[in-house]
Amino acid sequence: MAELTDQAKALRQAAADHTRNIASLCELIRIPSVSSDQEALITAAEAIRAELKESGLQDVRLINGSGVAPYVFAQWIDNPRLPTVMLYAHYDVQPAGERSQWSSEPFVSIEREGRLYGRGAADDKGGVVAHIAAVRAWLKGVGRLPLNVKLLIEGEEEIGSKHFAALLDSHAELLKSDVVVIPDSMNWNVGDPSLTCSTRGAVTAIVELTGVDHSLHSGVWGGLAPDPVMGICQMLSMLVSGDGEVQLESLRREGRRQLDEREIALRGITGEEVAIRIGLPKGMSLVGDPNISLADRIWNEPCITVTGFDAPAVNGAPNAIQGVARARINLRLPPAADPSVVAAQLASYLERHTPHGLKCTVTMTSVQAGWVADLGRPEYAAGSRALAAAYERPVSYLGTGGTLPLLRWIAKFFNNPPCLVLGTEDPMSNAHGPDESLELADWHKLCTAQTLLLGELSPANAQF
Numbered sequence: 415m416a417e418l419t420d421q422a423k424a425l426r427q428a429a430a431d432h433t434r435n436i437a438s439l440c441e442l443i444r445i446p447s448v449s450s451d452q453e454a455l456i457t458a459a460e461a462i463r464a465e466l467k468e469s470g471l472q473d474v475r476l477i478n479g480s481g482v483a484p485y486v487f488a489q490w491i492d493n494p495r496l497p498t499v500m501l502y503a504h505y506d507v508q509p510a511g512e513r514s515q516w517s518s519e520p521f522v523s524i525e526r527e528g529r530l531y532g533r534g535a536a537d538d539k540g541g542v543v544a545h546i547a548a549v550r551a552w553l554k555g556v557g558r559l560p561l562n563v564k565l566l567i568e569g570e571e572e573i574g575s576k577h578f579a580a581l582l583d584s585h586a587e588l589l590k591s592d593v594v595v596i597p598d599s600m601n602w603n604v605g606d607p608s609l610t611c612s613t614r615g616a617v618t619a620i621v622e623l624t625g626v627d628h629s630l631h632s633g634v635w636g637g638l639a640p641d642p643v644m645g646i647c648q649m650l651s652m653l654v655s656g657d658g659e660v661q662l663e664s665l666r667r668e669g670r671r672q673l674d675e676r677e678i679a680l681r682g683i684t685g686e687e688v689a690i691r692i693g694l695p696k697g698m699s700l701v702g703d704p705n706i707s708l709a710d711r712i713w714n715e716p717c718i719t720v721t722g723f724d725a726p727a728v729n730g731a732p733n734a735i736q737g738v739a740r741a742r743i744n745l746r747l748p749p750a751a752d753p754s755v756v757a758a759q760l761a762s763y764l765e766r767h768t769p770h771g772l773k774c775t776v777t778m779t780s781v782q783a784g785w786v787a788d789l790g791r792p793e794y795a796a797g798s799r800a801l802a803a804a805y806e807r808p809v810s811y812l813g814t815g816g817t818l819p820l821l822r823w824i825a826k827f828f829n830n831p832p833c834l835v836l837g838t839e840d841p842m843s844n845a846h847g848p849d850e851s852l853e854l855a856d857w858h859k860l861c862t863a864q865t866l867l868l869g870e871l872s873p874a875n876a877q878f
């Protein structure tokens with residue numbers, strides 16, 4: 415009988431470990447590591463550290479900083495001349511929200527019809543355990559890894575990775591890597607693997623309009639006194655055209671990326687398909703320029719959402735002109751747009767369009783750049799081969815309308831390495847919402863793909 419290749423040995427180990435990997439994931443889901451719960455974050459970090467130690471990695475440790483959820487770090491440096499892959503994922507999760515909206519306890523994993531339910535199952539504890547599964551498959555099945563590996567598991571992704579840039583700055587040598595693998599995105603369909611090739615940027619601002627310093631009788635003074643609530647509505651409506659097109663000059667044409675020919679198929683996404691996915695009632699229409707493809711509209715075009723509004727609640731509201739109104743707006747940018755230019759234009763546009771001399775204050779709470787993959791790099795082809803082999807399906811090249819700030823920081827600190835952003839979620843995962851879930855068959859394929867990927871990225875692989 416022919417001797418098994420190292421790749422085959424690692425795959426055999428990954429398959430043998432599958433039940434055990436699911437158990438590790440269930441255990442991790444049981445820890446309610448919501449970004450605000452320091453104690454649970456530490457418990458989750460410790461649990462991951464124990465798993466990494468057991469897997470056979472070297473130098474397993476927590477990187478602590480004051481007021482920072484610990485980063486879990488581990489590495490395997492066999493030969494400094496080999497390339498180094500960083501495996502990134504995050505163990506913090508969104509709050510569960512209303513318990514009544516869940517079909518079962520959010521922090522108790524439960525399997526129903528092939529899906530594993532529980533907060534964090536897909537975003538992103540499934541990603542954390544997929545990394546561990548791949549590393550363990552090589553270390554237990556082959557006795558070594560085919561290239562150098564650094565594992566970095568974060569506990570602050572859901573609150574904007576706010577200490578990540580400082581971490582890269584202070585630990586530049588320790589963390590320096592040639593390629594990064596991030597299983598924290600979405601596949602377009604269950605069963606179809608994907609590589610996410612771009613993210614949009616994001617600017618979040620709070621707009622406050624102040625009128626006279628107290629509320630006024632709306633009958634006695636209405637028609638003369640300026641109304642900050644109406645004023646803020648007028649300003650916000652002027653930010654977009656009737657189609658929802660953002661009116662800022664810098665966003666007219668700048669920053670779009672050319673979709674790669676491998677992505678063209680996804681331009682065929684239909685309005686009917688989107689309507690089903692988002693639950694759009696009959697008679698309601700999608701927004702955006704109808705001459706631009708739907709895929710471009712969510713991945714490549716800017717959009718603006720009012721995510722918060724302060725005015726008196728309807729119940730019990732007096733008939734009065736208010737002294738102040740506030741709105742929180744979230745502007746998504748084309749992947750290559752410069753977010754500081756957009757933020758400055760947004761502030762000046764709002765100030766210029768303030769009616770009646772009301773006092774306008776704009777506070778930027780977050781300014782994040784998007785990211786575009788350089789698909790010419792061979793690491794993306796390696797990722798594509800590993801995914802296609804594991805899922806036995808061709809790989810979809812996707813964009814995402816969301817923002818992953820760490821991609822830009824990785825680009826800045828590590829000289830723009832290729833970042834393979836893989837899908838742990840699928841359209842049914844409902845990450846951040848109730849009944850978050852993971853398709854277990856796909857997750858098994860993700861673990862297999864990650865195991866294969868380590869081999870594909872190694873220089874020993876002739877195709878690389």
Ligand SMILES: [Zn+2]
Pocket residue numbers: 504537538571598
């Ligand atoms: Zn995530």
